Amino acid sequence: MGSLLFSTCRSCVHWLGFLLVEPVKAPILLTSDCTVPENNNAVVLICHTNADSIEWFFNGTNLGLSEKRKLSEDHRNLTIDPVEREDSGYYQCKVSNPISSAEISLLTFRCLLTNAQFSVVSTNVAEGKDVRLSLRNTPPNVTGYRWFRGESGIPHDLIAGYFILERKFVKGRLYDGRKIVDLDGSLLIRKATREDKGIYTVVAHLPNSVQRVGFGWLDVFEPVKAPILLTSDCTVPENNNAVVLICHTNADSIEWFFNGTNLGLSEKRKLSEDHRNLTIDPVEREDSGYYQCKVSNPISSAEISLLTFRCLLTNAQFSVVSTNVAEGKDVRLSLRNTPPNVTGYRWFRGESGIPHDLIAGYFILERKFVKGRLYDRRKIVDLDGSLLIRKATREDKGIYTVVAHLPNSVQRVGFGWLDVFEPVKAPILLTSDCTVPENNNAVVLICHTNADSIEWFFNGTNLGLSEKRKLSEDHRNLTIDPVEREDSGYYQCKVSNPISSAESWLLELHIQDE
Known part of the structure; x- marks a missing residue:
């Protein structure tokens, strides 16, 4: 039997793990209503807990799934x-983690079947x-209402309440003066903000300490603004180039039109997943025409003029030369295919080209x-537009976006990308263990670096991967499993980014007989 030694034990790291677990709290069992219509509706019960292990019970026995x-x-x-009549009964969830467990009372949630939710x-x-x-479907004889943010219905999330018999208005932790509970139980929210978006819970208080719970959702939308339709150039070479049109909008629903009709997609005309970007690749003469995007959300809609972007076909595309630079160094964003007779330039961050x-x-x-x-004093527009x-x-x-006047x-519009890289530091080569038995164990080597591009070397040549020599997805970890005598030698990682590179010290692996 051999043993595994490394000559550079300063690089060795040993791991010892322990787990901190929060004690389990009694779960809260929630449902949108304990009285739901038979056959016609679904019901969702939520076990609100800080534990990961959850068991469900129905009428005292393990719940059977179907x-x-x-x-x-x-x-x-x-x-x-x-929901059917046979689903009426007592539901319970029991929760646990490695150090504790808890359960909710069987008696709290009994679902009966009626026709009102x-x-x-x-x-x-x-x-x-x-x-x-x-x-x-407000029940009769309500004596009061309480409104909560979220679906928990716990005092911590109380907004406000109103109790009819006492004519008493109560304020909760989340009350902010804009929210009023009216006599009919509704909640009035003045000047809604995006922070008001989400789930709301209302608890209706009935005689004999009975409560009914209801849920609903409020969505708050920014009014849709007229979209801005952008392209890197409205004059592109036929057959040889692609063009990307960007519908810059604050809306989620986007439709595209070409010459006044719905845009037909094809192998060469494709939309991005969010429908904001239209790519035409390759551009052909038939693609010349008028493009438009129409945008909307549930409360408003807008569109951009048909006449703004007409693509003709020539052989020059105005753009910004995409550039890499080291952090802390000066960099110049130059222009490509600048048109003649330019009277001025404006530079923007992002792809919108808007004054903001x-x-x-x-x-x-x-x-x-x-x-x-x-603007800050570090940025200067030169006479050549760079x-x-x-x-x-x-x-x-x-x-970055540049507009040539x-x-x-x-106007002509060009786009380009600036990438700023931290200079690469010399990587540190680490191992999970400095002494492991031959054949019987695995070893992990870790290239600790601030770079994304990593290469591994063994005895001065590129490391060959195999069934036993494997790299992690990010190439930072090299696993050898099992370790054999042939794995003895010098290991090194070399790292780089587009502006610099560095390499680690050699780490020598020995396998010696005991």
Whole structure:
């Protein structure tokens, strides 16, 4: 039997793990209603817990799953769809972790079957407008209402309440003065904000300490603004190039039109997953025409003029030369295929080209330098239209847009990317263990680095991978399993990014007989 030794034990790291576990708290069992219509509805029971291990019980025995009784992947949600009379009874969840366990009382949630489900009417509203969350199927003889954020219904999440007999308004931790519980139990929210979006829970208090619980959703949308349709160039070479049109919008629903009709997709016309980017590859003469995007959300819609972007076909594409730079160094973003007779340039961060994102500009005839919201003294627009950035930082990384102004109010738009890299530091080669038995154990070598590109070497040549020599997905970890005598030798990792490279010290692996 041999043993495994490393001559560079300063690089060796030994791991000893321990697990901190939060004690389990009594779970809270939630449902949108304990009284649901038979056959016609589904019911979801939620076991609200800080534990990972969850068991469900029905009438005191383990819950049997079926086509209609299903658990979510994390076992927190039980869905019964459809609900039938046989589903009436007592439900319970028991939770645990390696050090403790807890359960909820069997008696709290008994589902009976009637024809009315108490709930909050889910509602959409424009940001800044007033909205009322109304109730559906309110039970008779209600003595009071309490409203909560989220689905827990716990005091910590109370907004406000109103108790009718006492004529008493109560304020909770989340009360902010904009929310009012009315006599009919509805919740009025004045000047809704995006932070008001989410699930709301209402508890209706009935005589004899009976409570009914309802849930609903409020969605708060920013009013849709007219979208901005961008392209790197409206003049592109036929057959040889691709063009990307970008619909810049604050809406989620986007439709594309070509010459006034719905855009037909094909192998060469493709939309990105979010429908914001339309790629035409290759561009052909038939693609010349008028493009438009229409956007909407549940409360508003907008569109961009058909006439703004007409693509003709020539052989020059105006753009920014995408560039890499080391952090702390100066960099110049140059232009490619600059059109003739330019009268000025404006530079923007991102791809929108809107005034809010303006860095700076220079207008040649007026000899006028303009500063935008994103201007800082490190950025200068030169006479040739290039953008000089002094002492680049990681925050400078991203897309840049340049607008070239031509006579007769014509504009040309170009895009490019700046990547700012931290100079690569010499990597440190670590191992999980400095002494392991031959054949019987695995060893892991770790290349600790701030770079993304990693190469491994063994005895001065590129490391050959095999069934026993494997790299992790990010190439940082080399696993040898099992370790054999032939694995003895010198290991090294070399790392790089587009602007620098470095290599680790050699780590020598010995296998010696005991």
